[in-house]
Amino acid sequence: MKKLILGMAIVASAFAFGQKGDVNAQLQATNKAAMDAYNAKNYAAAAPKFIEIYDLLKANGQDNKMYMYYAGLSHALANNNDAAIKIYTDLINSGYTGVETTYTAKEKKSGQTVNLDKATWDLMKKNADYSDFKTEQTPSVEPDLYETLTTLLINAKKGNEALVIIEKGLAKFPNNTKLKEAQTNAYLQSGNMDKFVAGLKEQLAKNPNDATNWYNLGVMQAKTPATVEEAIASFKKAIELKPDFANAYQNIVYTTIGDDPKVVAEINATRKDKPDAASKLIDARRERFAKALPYAESWYKVDPKNIDAVTTLKEIYVVTKNIDKVKEMKAKEAELSAGAK
Known part of the structure; x- marks a missing residue:
């Protein structure tokens, strides 16, 4: 989330309310309090x-939504999500872009550059005491409005609302990568799995070196029997890009082994009446466990204090009949269990 450096004073207000010293003094005092709190990271x-x-300026004829933007940003940084969401939504709906034109001139006597409101700036052009009249536009913050509001909505578990904002933002900024990434997350949160997977594939086409997206794609592919091999390939790609990706190793192991309790139940059900069929099931089970073994060992290597990794590896050694390793993993399992108490 973008943070702004708020170092501006309400110079223009001093001119606009030149005849209202009490209002101007209140503006200056409130502005100082706001920026002091912000710079001290007291965003709340x-x-x-x-x-x-903003309210003081609006009451005196200036609808300067920049201060509402600062308020929304501060609420977001203070984790006041509901308040931030409301402000950002209102700003987007109002068409606010954050583009501001500043007007400056140099005072010849002091050599200082002063900020002016447009009316005064135009008037001062006739004053021989001023020179170097310049205007400057601030950059648009509109993409940030969409990005931040989307993040706030997703954090608030409002995936469907986030998708509405994302689609509106992408209509204006079709190449915004942050909104594209957020769209994929919002699809997941809203339960639209087909679009979530499509979004992952689209992102990977643009950036094939994103290990997390390969992993997430593998997780989704592993849910369907027909794409299990694709899932394993995706997990392997994640590991290739990030060799210490423990969760990817774990998922390769579980995906390769499959639904083992179901297999064991089937073996037990057929062992007595159909021993040949049971033997084939046992052999296939052992083959799957042997295939998963190197990934289980890698999982344990990158995450040796994970008791799930240890227990899984122990069970694989049991099935593959590596008794010495079974003893080693049992000892490690006992050590980790004792340390957790």
Whole structure:
């Protein structure tokens, strides 16, 4: 989330309310309190102060939504999600872009550059005491509005609402990678798995070196028997990119072994009446465990304190009849269990 450096004073207000010293003094004091709180990272205190500035300006004829933007940002940084979501939504709906034009001139006597409102800037052009009249536009914050609101909505588990904002944002900024990534997460959160997988594949086509997206794709592929081999390939790609990716090793192991309790139940059910069929099931089971073994060993290597990794490896050694390793894993299992108490 983007943080702004708020170092501006309400110079324009001093001109706009030149005849209202009490209002101007209040603006300056509130502005100082807001920026002091922000710079001290007391965002919860800064947010209402920025809203107060906005309200004071609006009451005197200036609808400067920049201060609502600062308030929304402060609420977001303070983890006040509901308040931030409301402000960001209102800003987007209002068409706010954050583009501001600043007007400056140099005071010849002091040599200082001063900020002016447009009316005063135009007037001062006729004043021989000023020179170097310049204008400058601030960059648009509109992409940030969409990105931040999307993040806030996803964090609040409002995936469907996030998708509405993302689609609106992508209509304006079709190449925004952050919104594209958020869209994939929002599809997952809203339960739209087909679009989630499509989004992952689209992101991987653009960036095939993203280990996390390969892993997430593998997780989704592993849910369907027809794409189990594709899932294993995706997990292997994640490991290739990130050799210490413990979860990827774990999922290769579990995906390769499959639904072992179901297999064991089937073996037990057929052992008495159909011994040949049971033997084939046993051989196939042992083959799957042997195939999973190197990945289980790698999982244990990168995450040796994970009791699930140890227990799984022990069970694989049992099935593959490696008694010495079974003893070693039992000892490690006991050690980790004792340490957890």
